[in-house]
Amino acid sequence: MLPARHRLTERADFAATIRGRGTTRHGSRLLVVHARPAAHATATDARGPASRVGLVVSKAVGNAVVRTRVKRRLRAQAGEILPHLPPGTDLVVRANPAAAEASSAELGAAMRHCVRDLLVDEDI
Template sequence: MLPARHRLTDRADFAATIRGRGARRHGSRLLVVHARVADATQTDARGESSPRVGLVVSKAVGNAVIRTRVKRRLRAQAAPLLTQLPAGTDLVIRANPAAADASSADLGAAMRHCLRGLLVGERG
């Protein structure tokens, strides 16, 4: 479970992370990870700059049981990665339909691959 300060819940924050200024994305067969890193001066509405994660799992992934399973697995894989993210980072993780048949390990590997591509691309 992600602590409340690490959850992205506001529609405007999702939109800014996916389509806003400075938004980046990296994808794989299972996932697409959208990221936006805030400046040092920007913080969220609560005055914190901790990294936040939001999930998008559409009906294309499967029925409610499958979508819930995918979300649970993604949250479990995202939680330990929060300490490696820069302060003020917002992530939106979008599951592709292939994620329905993927194991937790596969989802975690895809997430790490996408984050590595985003963070390396940011430095380079």
């Protein structure tokens, strides 16, 4: 489970991360990752701006059971890469239909690959 400060929950934040100015994206067969740089950080506390992750898993991925399983796996993988993100970075991870058949390790590898390509100076 992602801590509350690391969750992207507002519709406007999702829209800004997916379609906003200065955002980038990278995709694979399993998922697409959209990144919004730290310059737009709004969620801050005593520890500084928080990196946040939002998940989009549509009905095209499968029924409710399959979607929930994919979200749970993506959340676990996102928790592992959060410490490696620059502070204040927002990510939206959109699952493609092929994610329904992927293992947790495959989803994690795809997510790390996409994030590594988006944030070239980070070692994830």
